[in-house]
Amino acid sequence: MSDSDKKQKVLILLGSPRRNGNSAIIAREIARGAETAGAEVESLFIQEMDIKPCQACWACQKPDSKGCAIKDDMQAVFPKLIDADAWVIATPVHWFNMSTQTKLWLDRCFALAKYGKDPFRKKIGIAITYGDTDPYTSGAINAIRSFQDSFRYVGAKIAGIVYGSALNKGEISQNETVLKAAVKLGEKLGR
Ligand SMILES: Cc1cc2nc3c(=O)[nH]c(=O)nc-3n(C[C@H](O)[C@H](O)[C@H](O)COP(=O)(O)O)c2cc1C
DSSP: OOGGGSOOEEEEEEOSSOTTSHHHHHHHHHHHHHHHTTOEEEEEEGGGSOOOOOOOOOGGGSTTOOSOOOOSTHHHHHHHHHHOSEEEEEEEEETTEEOHHHHHHHHHGGGGGGSSSOTTOSEEEEEEEESSSSHHHHSHHHHHHHHHHHHHHTTOEEEEEEEEEOOSTTGGGGOHHHHHHHHHHHHHHHO
16 A cells, blocks of 8 residues: 555644534534545544643653653643644634643643654644634734744644634534635545
8 A cells, every 4th residue: 555545644633612612613624524535533622631731841852751741641642643644723712822722732742852753744734713803803813823833843834724703602604615615624634
């Protein structure tokens, strides 16, 4: 089996406290697209996981490091991140940036540098929702910039970003343009 025939694994990180909120709805459409393209998809709901803040102990960066020193649910997430071909990060805008849940996860990815070769060589998809009318006034732009800077720093490629305005839970379902873009991004990640 050649590499291109290999079933792609897509790991979705749901970063909203709402399990079925707007960002999760976009993530679901991305998953649908990825599955249509033949990928295997797994979703993790960060809110229900015990993910502690990075303690800046630098244990993960030492030459003989055994990885992150914090013994919480991230220990089970690290191998999944390494194993996946693509990551999808779905977050609402909270106070003009990504959600705290998402940031906790992102900070802990610092430890991935110690897991194998090129741990960040993934296709990255991002889904963002916000209550204000556009990416600038909502602060979505800050989340986008944070992801762009973080993934550029570690040499990862962002395959696509889907974002849209929706305040109330489920409201994004009415935005067909966004949902279609999400399916398309999923297909790209799943190929
Ligand atoms: C604590 C909190 C802070 C928020 N801050 C912003 C904000 O800064 N800008 C904005 O446009 N919307 C803000 N919102 C609205 C959410 O981004 C919006 O409802 C989003 O669609 C929620 O996505 P979710 O359903 O996936 O959680 C905030 C919502 C909450 C609960």
